[in-house]
Amino acid sequence: MAIWNPWHGCHKISAGCANCYVYRRDESIGKDASVVAKTGDYDLPLKKNRQGEYKLSAEDGIVFACMTSDFFLEDADEWRQGCWDMIRRRQDLHFHIITKRIDRFAQCIPSDWGDGWDNVTLCCTCENQDRTDYRLPIFLSLPIKHREVICEPMLGEINMEKHLSTGLIEHVSCGGESGENARPCDLRWIQEVRRECIRCAVPFTFRQTGAVFIKDGRTYHLDRKLHISQAKKSGYSYIPNMGMADAIKYKLPDRGALFARLSRSDFRNRFHLSAKDKAYVTEKGMETIRSHARDFVEKRLSAENPENDGKQTPMKGHPVFIAQHAAACCCRSCLEKWHNIPSGKVLTEGERSYIVDVLMEWIEREMHL
Incomplete structure (x- = not known):
């Protein structure tokens, strides 16, 4: 140079x-x-x-x-x-x-x-x-x-x-x-x-x-x-x-603090499980829903630069989709903004497990409303 x-x-x-x-x-x-x-x-x-x-x-x-x-x-x-x-x-x-x-x-x-x-x-x-x-x-x-x-x-x-x-x-x-x-x-x-x-x-x-x-x-x-x-x-x-x-060095957010922050977002608070969604969760059981969540995270979020990032998660059609939008786990941009997980990298097993745990906690909270 x-x-x-x-x-x-x-x-x-x-x-x-x-x-x-x-x-x-x-x-x-x-x-x-x-x-x-x-x-x-x-x-x-x-x-x-x-x-x-x-x-x-x-x-x-x-x-x-x-x-x-x-x-x-x-x-x-x-x-x-x-x-x-x-x-x-x-x-x-x-x-x-x-x-x-x-x-x-x-x-x-x-x-x-x-x-x-x-x-x-x-x-x-x-x-x-x-x-x-x-x-x-x-x-x-x-x-x-x-x-x-x-x-x-x-x-x-x-x-x-x-x-x-x-x-x-x-x-x-x-x-x-x-x-x-x-x-x-x-x-x-x-x-x-x-x-x-x-x-x-x-x-x-x-x-x-x-x-x-x-x-x-x-x-x-x-x-x-x-x-x-x-x-x-x-x-x-x-x-x-x-x-x-x-x-990139980062820390995953404390879950309690995360849900408190999500509760203050007008956009995130728009999402709730319908009676039909809850019936589906009850019918399939939480372990099956967790399996679905792992599959969605793996296929739609794990890649370094997922296809159609920002648009890959439907707004309805499955309880996990609703949870993804409510918990800001719908795309890599939201994962970075809300969960500190950097874009531009393949998700680790630990990161995928964390995302699934967040989604399941949100669903469990909804099931008790």
């Missing part, structure tokens, strides 16, 4: 820019980050050492461009064509261009861009729902071969599943904000985007916690050196069919 900054300096355009690390760093050395200037590394992709070899070698692989500016900044219009020329020449490198100005892309590409270049990945940043709703439709409409979405700093809950379901986004990463005035990042926001990625089979990376991180309602203030390591330690990054979520 290498970094190429052909120019330096930028202008803040959205909420994610408020605590920009470039502005913070430049201010610390008495420099104005709003002044955009060409750098001495402008032609880095073509620079060679004394042996006549490129300083950026094929072994560097990915080159991140404009990490202290924006590639599509208006101030850089006169310099950008030269960068495209260098990118075109260096087909042995893969350039990642991160931008908040995806709305300027169409007017900034070279004449031979066509449907995109194989050695360029465009990374569109979306720090909140507002910018997601504005930028991603533009992003997906453009002729780009490789697309990634970056939610850093993540400033609120983001729903992007309709965009992920297009199959046009190759990777999503999320992370919190660093710095003295960092705004908080909530693990729940990270988890929700991760669940959406799992449902759409899109690789996901939890990049960093940020300086102010909320988990289970508790706020943590983390030293800079822990931001990346703690995110990695969480195990929340996900690659389809790699079983990576097995690394």
Whole structure:
């Protein structure tokens, strides 16, 4: 990996820019980050050492461009064509261009861009729902071969599943904000985007916690050196069919606390066994119902990424189906939200047994009403 900054300096355009690390760093050395200037590394992709070899070698692989500016900044219009020329020449490198100005892309590409270049990945940043709703439709409409979405700093809950379901986004990463005035990042926001990625089979990376991180309602203030390591330690990054979520450490909820929480949910409280359901349970017996529950959990919930997740459990037709919705055991997303069981992993025998026990306890409670 290498970094190429052909120019330096930028202008803040959205909420994610408020605590920009470039502005913070430049201010610390008495420099104005709003002044955009060409750098001495402008032609880095073509620079060679004394042996006549490129300083950026094929072994560097990915080159991140404009990490202290924006590639599509208006101030850089006169310099950008030269960068495209260098990118075109260096087909042995893969350039990642991160931008908040995806709305300027169409007017900034070279004449031979066509449907995109194989050695360029465009990374569109979306720090909140507002910018997601504005930028991603533009992003997906453009002729780009490789697309990634970056939610850093993540400033609120983001729903992007309709965009992920297009199959046009190759990777999503999320992370919190660093710095003295960092705004908080909530693990729940990270988890929700991760669940959406799992449902759409899109690789996901939890990049960093940020300086102010909320988990289970508790706020943590983390030293800079822990931001990346703690995110990695969480195990929340996900690659389809790699079983990576097995690394996530979690605790199953106390059953008493779980049922108390379920009782406060208007949606979960809609579900009750009918007289017909109760008669069926009485006729078959609890052990048979438990056997049915084990079968449903195994076939509909156990896979790493179950088919039609979120829609695989009927709303009626069997007492266990009713119990699954009432006890939030109907899909992998609900299992993660309510029971802390991570999505993106095959359920263990212990997890399956726990789910069946929860379902049977709910049914037993209903039978005594």
